Amino acid sequence: MDILTWTYIIVGLTFALYIGIAIKTRASSTKEFYIAGGGVSPLANGIATAADWMSAASFISMAGLISFMGYDGSVYLMGWTGGYVLLALLLAPYLRKFGKYTVPDFVGDRYYSQTARLVAVVAAIFISFTYVAGQMRGVGIVFSRFLEVDINTGVIIGMIIVVFYAVLGGMKGITYTQVAQYCVLIFAYMVPAIFISLQLTGNPIPQLGFGGTLNDGTYLLDKVDGLLTELGFIAYTSGSKGMLDMFFITAALMVGTAGLPHVIVRFFTVPKVKDARKSAGYALLFIAILYTTAPAVGVFGIYNMITNINGQKIESLPTWVQNWQKTGLITIEDKNQDGMILYQKDKVKNELTIDKDIMVLANPEIAGLPNWVVALVAAGGLAAALSTAAGLLLVISTAISRDLLKNALAPNISEKSELLYARMAAIFAVVVAGYFGVNPPGFVAEVVAFAFGLAAASFFPIIIMGIFSKRMNKEGAIAGMIIGLIFTLGYLIYFKFMNPELNNKDHWWFGISPEGIGTLGMILNFVVSIIISKFTPPPPKHIQDLVEEIRIPRGATSAIIH
């Protein structure tokens, strides 16, 4: 069977599975809709968190991104995994003990202030929308690449699927579909990676093949270092970013990860405090399987590209190169008319342009794997995009129905109508996200990176202080959140939109790029809120008791019944 038929079969089967799960696990109460009834096992929650976390970008683009960045790409690997240590140690157990449904719930209650709640709602909605727009676009791109449909049709098909299981199932439905989606995506990622590793280094474990030797006995990494320096690039294992910038970007991604509402909320779904801790460990384990494989796939990819294409005659290129040329992901232009392809750092001489996504997408063909594996990669990319989109949409709908309506504007609505509003909010969120998927604002890619900086500069410090300091009061928290947000957003807007021509090392403050500025925003948030709280009255007694209470694991099961 050809690739297209296989793709229709496998994608069709996985979609049927997701919908089947959604129907079986549909939510019947707000508690089920918001936190899956609080009864998810730590293992299932860990898997669901991993699927929630790993987006289309992690699945399709990250390996390629790293293969072009080399050592500099480490910021993503450390940044997007190290945040789970912060989550497990500093946030998840205490927020689980607190026992309510959302991040703004915690901020509003702990800081005994509707203003704090509203600032948190706005930040949560803003962060989640910027993130979800990119996901819907990702769904469209995967559809168009593999099923040969228009990108916009792809976005709409994706919207319909997500509406179906997010609206019907709420958190409960999403959790169990995410478990299925993780299985699809990790299988689709690992099979080609294992075969490529075997082919190049003779070692079936990509993490080891990464440091293994090629047929000629040289180490793969040394070979790639040599090839790249010959072509005028810097060596793969050394970087071009400044040390301080690497430091700040890594920290911003770590802290941002720990502050993202769609990740935090997953830890509300397990029954006990100790389950929340364990579940964070499982989540990182399942994420690490992909994240330790990705840099290996990156180096395999760049090696294959250079050795198969550079210096080859145009008419004798491997068939997979010719196939991917049709999609525009590989473009070849014989500038010096010698019938050979030259890959060079020098843009004037360079004749080969490779899209980063190819490093994952072309792997099955490079490894000579059967057509059904190519189809599986398509299903994996879709699983990654849909699972993340669903998690984000749930945060948005919860923020609207619970934090805005139930807790602020209309506290007297019944549970039944709150559930109805939650579903309507989910539909609304999908439609808005779909709109941005069809008409992507030019800055979507840029904005996704902002989500981390903003989460780092707003949520992380005030949640940490809400748990670890009994003295932190509403004045300090509100001031810290607002200053952190404004500073970070201001720096980002200044360099990304107002003065993009100044966006380089010479103009950045202390050499910190906009990607890393969230770390400074976070520090500023801490400093401002501590100073302000010193000069304002301490929180009331019942809040100090609440802080005492969330620090002790016992009693978590009863905490959510109220």
Place this chain on the structure above:
Amino acid sequence: MNNLKQEDHSRSAYWRANIKILAGLLLIWFISSFLLGIVFVKELNQFRMGGFKIGFWFAQQGSIYVFLLIIFYYVWRMNKLDKEFDVDE
């Protein structure tokens, strides 16, 4: 009254023990990523482990393995601590 005071006392002892565990683990977290993978990467890259330069390996592999060990150790240690202070669920 006495009982309540005792409970307060044991609660703050539990919290102090918890902070101590956290501080140690976060120090390891910081060393394995920020120090070994970023600040001292050049120095460490002079040493090798098979095909890997050590600094590069920490930045792209080792730090992630250390993160995993940190969390699972923390889970085990906290379960023990919860029992010791009789605050487990």
